[in-house]
Amino acid sequence: MNIKDVKNYFPIFNQKINGKPLVYLDSANSSQKPKSVIDRMVRFYETEYSNVGRGVHSLAVKSTNSFEKTRDKVKKYINAIFREEIIFTKGATESINLVATTYGDKFINKGDEILITELEHHSNYVPWNFVREKKGAIIKFAPVNENGEVEIDEIKKLINDKTKIIAVTHLSNVTGAIMPIKKIVEIAAKKNIPVLVDGTQGAPHLEIDMQDLGCDFYAISCHKMYGPNGLGILYAKKKWLEVLPPYQGGGGMIDEVKKENITYAELPAKFEPGTMQTAEVVSFSEALNFIESIGIKKILEHENNLMEYALEKLKKNNSVNIVGNPKNKGSVICFTMKGIHPHDIATILDDDGVAIRAGHHCCQILHDKLGLTATARASFGVYNSKDDIDTLCKAIDNCKKVFNI
Amino acid sequence: MELRELYQEIILDHGKSPRNKGRCDQFNRDAKGHNPLCGDKVHIFLKLNKEMKVEDLSFEGEGCAISLASASILTETIKGKDLNVAKKIISDFLDMIKNEVKISVNSLSDDQKTTIMSLSGVKQFPMRVKCATMVWHTLTMALEGKND
Numbered sequence: 001m002n003i004k005d006v007k008n009y010f011p012i013f014n015q016k017i018n019g020k021p022l023v024y025l026d027s028a029n030s031s032q033k034p035k036s037v038i039d040r041m042v043r044f045y046e047t048e049y050s051n052v053g054r055g056v057h058s059l060a061v062k063s064t065n066s067f068e069k070t071r072d073k074v075k076k077y078i079n080a081i082f083r084e085e086i087i088f089t090k091g092a093t094e095s096i097n098l099v100a101t102t103y104g105d106k107f108i109n110k111g112d113e114i115l116i117t118e119l120e121h122h123s124n125y126v127p128w129n130f131v132r133e134k135k136g137a138i139i140k141f142a143p144v145n146e147n148g149e150v151e152i153d154e155i156k157k158l159i160n161d162k163t164k165i166i167a168v169t170h171l172s173n174v175t176g177a178i179m180p181i182k183k184i185v186e187i188a189a190k191k192n193i194p195v196l197v198d199g200t201q202g203a204p205h206l207e208i209d210m211q212d213l214g215c216d217f218y219a220i221s222c223h224k225m226y227g228p229n230g231l232g233i234l235y236a237k238k239k240w241l242e243v244l245p246p247y248q249g250g251g252g253m254i255d256e257v258k259k260e261n262i263t264y265a266e267l268p269a270k271f272e273p274g275t276m277q278t279a280e281v282v283s284f285s286e287a288l289n290f291i292e293s294i295g296i297k298k299i300l301e302h303e304n305n306l307m308e309y310a311l312e313k314l315k316k317n318n319s320v321n322i323v324g325n326p327k328n329k330g331s332v333i334c335f336t337m338k339g340i341h342p343h344d345i346a347t348i349l350d351d352d353g354v355a356i357r358a359g360h361h362c363c364q365i366l367h368d369k370l371g372l373t374a375t376a377r378a379s380f381g382v383y384n385s386k387d388d389i390d391t392l393c394k395a396i397d398n399c400k401k402v403f404n405i
Numbered sequence: 406m407e408l409r410e411l412y413q414e415i416i417l418d419h420g421k422s423p424r425n426k427g428r429c430d431q432f433n434r435d436a437k438g439h440n441p442l443c444g445d446k447v448h449i450f451l452k453l454n455k456e457m458k459v460e461d462l463s464f465e466g467e468g469c470a471i472s473l474a475s476a477s478i479l480t481e482t483i484k485g486k487d488l489n490v491a492k493k494i495i496s497d498f499l500d501m502i503k504n505e506v507k508i509s510v511n512s513l514s515d516d517q518k519t520t521i522m523s524l525s526g527v528k529q530f531p532m533r534v535k536c537a538t539m540v541w542h543t544l545t546m547a548l549e550g551k552n553d
Contacts, residue, residue, distance in 0.1 A: 339421070341469035343443060344412075347533060351408045359443040373444045373467050402412050403470070 001293045003302050007383045009034045009290070020353030023388045028173050028201060028332050028379030029357050031226050034290045040283040041228060052278055053252060053269070066282040071268070073285050077292075078218070079209040080235055084267035087234040087241070088281055092200040093123040095219035095234035096167070098271065099196055102244040103165060104131035113162040117142040117150045117179075118369050119172040122362040124198040124219075128167060138162070144369060148175030148324025152183050159191060166195045170202025170218075174363050174375065175324030176307075176332035178206065185214040194240065200224060204381075205303060205330045207296050210235055226382070227287035228280040234271070241267050250274040294382065303331040303380045310378065310389045317393070319400060323375050331380040334361070337396070340403050342376040348402050352395040410526035411533070412470065415519075420470030425480035429463040434550055438543030440535055445472055447540045449547045457488040459548075464540065471527060471536040478520055479540055482513070491548060494521075495541050501525055502538055 007013050012032045013022055024032060044066065050059035052067045075083045089095045108114065114128045118141050131137050140163075142154045155166070166188050171178050181197055188195050194216035202208060203218075204225040210218060217240070220233040236244075246253055246264050250273035255263040264270050291299065310333055314320045323334040337345060342358035349356055357377045360367045367373060378392055399405075432450035439446050447466035454460045462484045464476045483491045493510050498521060500506040505528065508518045527537040 343445075343469035343533070343536065344471070347411065347530060348408060364444065367444065373446070402408060403417060 003294060003298060003382065004385075006294070007385070009036070010383050011035055011038065013383070017353040017355070018351055023352075023354040023384075023391045025378040025380065025384065025388065025392060026355045026357050027204070027224070027381035027384075028361075028377065030223050030229070031204065031381050032383065033228070034226055034287070036286045036290055037227060037283050040286040041279050044279045044282050048282075049279065051275055063278055063282070066285075067276070067278060070281045070285045073288055074233060077208075077288050078203075078220075078235055079211050081211070082238050085210075085235055085238050085241065087236065087268050087271045088276055089232040089234050090230055090277070091223075091232035092198065092219040092221035093127075093232070095217075095232050096124055096196065096198060097127045098234055098247040099217050099219075099236070099244075100127035100131055100167075102247050103194070103240070104128075104135060104137070106243070106245060108135050108137050108164045110136035111138065111162060112164045113138045113140055113158075113160070115140050115142065115155065115158050115163050115166045117155070117168050118144045118365050119148075119150055119169050119175065119177060119179075119363070120167070120365065121169065121173055121198060121200065122364070123200070124167055124169060124196075125365065137164075141365065142168075144175070144177075144366065147177075147326050148172070148366075148370070149177035149326035149328075150179065152180050152187075155184055156187055159187065159193065161191075163191065163193050166193055167198065168195070169198045169200075170208075171205060171330040171332075172324075172326075172363075172366075173201050173332060173379075174334050174361050174366055174377070175326055176329040176334075177324065177326035178202075178328035178330055180328075181213050181215060189214070201330060201332070205300065207300070216240055222280070222284050222287065225284075225287055226290055227284040228277075231277050231280040231284060238267065241271065246270055246273070248273045252276075299382050302382065303384075306380050306384055306386065306389060307331050307333065309386055310380075310392070313389060313393050314396075317396065319405065320396065323370065323372070332377060333379070334375040334377045336372065336375055337399060339405055340399050342374040344403070345376045345396070345399050348399045349392070349395045352391065352398060354392055354395045356392075407526075407529070411530055413523045413526065415523045416470060416474040416526075419474035419477040423464075423473045423477035425463040425477065425484070427463055427465060429461040432461065432463075434547045436543050436547035438539045438546075440539055442535075443468075445469065445536070445539070447472070447476055447543055449540065449543050451544075451547050453488065453548070459483055459486050459488065459491055466540075469533075469536055471524075471533055472539060475524055475537045476540040478524065479544060482517055482521060483544065486512070488548060492545075495545055498524075498541055499538060502528060502534060 050063045052064040196217035197215045200221045203220045218235040222231040223229040253273040346358035445468035452461040
């Protein structure tokens with residue numbers, strides 16, 4: 001598939017927003033869906049739908065097969081060793097909560113330390129706060145520097161014998177900083193400390209290979225990877241999934257249920273209780289097919305080119321201040337404007353059909369550190385073009401006009 | 406949706422140079438408002454005297470042009486009003502944003518009414534309504550003596 005034609009595969013762009021073509025620069029929030037993913041979902045409901053893993057009738061077999069095929073596809077895509085290392089969840093948030101709750105219950109005690117960074121999204125801090133409250137654990141924050149990145153030495157400094165887990169983002173949803181995961185895993189491994197990676201932004205915008213990264217846990221948000229909403233993935237090394245207790249109880253995750261005693265199902269069912277998001281899982285295969293039909297390397301190159309182009313143009317604009325300047329940066333640009341609050345920027349940009357996000361992006365710790373209450377964020381996806389950036393820059397100039405600046 | 410209806414001159418002016426910003430002397434009531442979605446904050450300070458009149462009123466806070474303008478206009482409008490009149494203006498304001506009802510309080514001048522009405526453009530921008538209304542809800546809390 002040629003990257004220039006990609007927009008045509010996304011039905012959302014067949015409409016005008018406030019009379020203008022849609023310029024969607026909010027993919028870090030959620031990505032749009034290619035037609036193949038939407039079609040797959042419809043076809044599944046029309047011809048294959050049934051609950052998975054329970055019935056013996058023909059439809060149950062069909063849907064179970066399609067569901068489990070996605071697990072195989074994900075395993076291959078992220079290069080996991082075992083298919084049961086892929087656990088479907090309702091989102092990256094649930095994936096992290098699963099690990100924080102079960103690992104926290106079993107392995108974290110009073111005075112133990114959880115090491116995170118100031119870059120973390122609330123979903124990689126709040127679940128650890130639960131462990132802090134419940135167990136009397138301590139959360140340490142590796143600080144960000146003036147470029148909006150966390151240096152490896154800052155993490156090194158905070159590791160000690162009390163450190164029980166390191167939980168870090170792969171790619172910051174604010175500054176775009178890409179964390180040196182391999183180096184962190186290398187340092188952590190020397191002390192047998194597991195590493196959880198919040199791959200919410202990393203999975204859609206970087207090459208992800210679990211054997212290369214070496215991390216113990218990796219959380220994925222499928223709706224940011226051109227896949228359906230309401231679906232996430234937890235990759236976890238089998239050795240952890242075997243020893244961690246189940247996260248939630250219900251049907252499908254049990255082996256035998258007696259009045260005195262319950263035994264739990266084998267992996268991966270142990271961590272997938274209740275009726276799963278069947279159509280979402282099945283159609284996520286098509287999202288991965290879509291990414292593979294272009295190639296993640298090409299997608300990255302395209303997004304990086306757009307980012308460089310946007311940074312160059314925005315830096316020339318005296319009213320715009322770019323937040324953060326990390327050496328390794330992914331496809332996110334946060335900015336502020338002199339005299340115009342980010343919410344006002346977002347409203348005025350919307351009038352020109354340009355969709356961005358404004359606020360603290362669920363990173364209040366980072367915004368406090370940077371001395372900002374809110375920022376405006378433009379984030380890129382495979383369907384964006386240089387024309388989109390040009391429209392963005394014109395719309396930014398229009399903000400100044402509206403505010404008489 | 407008309408952008409100019411939202412960002413009228415009067416709103417830009419109040420947003421850029423908000424009146425009554427800071428802590429007023431001898432305040433005896435205050436309340437904080439917070440929008441957890443965007444992180445905007447406002448802190449209302451007021452002095453309610455023995456005659457139940459809002460003798461002084463001010464605010465501290467950070468936010469967008471709409472929220473700052475709304476806070477600024479609120480302090481100008483409510484300062485000097487009796488408690489009951491203040492409550493009526495608040496309910497009229499919230500009614501105006503929700504139901505397009507006109508401001509009916511007799512003790513306001515036409516100019517004051519026009520100023521308040523300038524905030525009604527926010528109706529067309531559902532995601533921004535809270536920017537305009539938060540400070541008015543916060544004032545209610547302060548008047549009722551409910552802190553935060």
